[in-house]
Amino acid sequence: MGIQDIIEGKKQWRAHTARVKALPPDYQIVYKEMQKYLFKVGPVDLPDGPLLPGIVDFFEEGAAAGKGVLELIGSDVAAFCDDLIKGSPTYAEIYQESISGEAGATEK
Template identity: 75%
Template sequence: MGIQEIIKGKKEWRAHMARVKSLPQDYQIVYKEIQKYLFKVGPVQLTEGTGLLSEIVDLFEDGAALGKDVLEVTGKDVAAFCDDPIKDSKTYADIYQESVNQKVNKAMKKVTDKKK
């Protein structure tokens, strides 16, 4: 990743966060919790730009403009709201599970080969 890409990414992130800060307080609180949740359990591609997070801000901006309470937009189960759009995405947990399985399979193959 070149310096220009890093600078561009930072500018995009700052613009994104400026949008978040312009939301009503209750929306900001829920957004920050969603962001934390997605960074912990979310998809690998989440760190590439602001795609999903921008879509959430779009939804929140629309909800706020209509005068809706944030939980009317997300539903009371905010984690489930987060899980739905990422259900088919590869997560860091998936990558780690694959890594563990590959290491075990490789080690077991060595043991099996030695027995022959």
């Protein structure tokens, strides 16, 4: 990864955060909670993937339609996030597989 890639990545992230800050306050709060949860759960392609920008797109459309954020996602933010990443490999799963693989190797 070169310097240009790092600079471009920072520009994209700043543009992304500017879009989040343009959302209504309730949307911003829920987005930040979703972001924390997703960074903790850790889908492997989260930093470079389309998930976070897609959430912002979804929220922008909901805000433009005059809907409340909980009307869009429901009251369980974690369950909504889990549905979004269903089928995506996560760091937690990769770690669990590596542990179970190592335990199997030492038992032989």
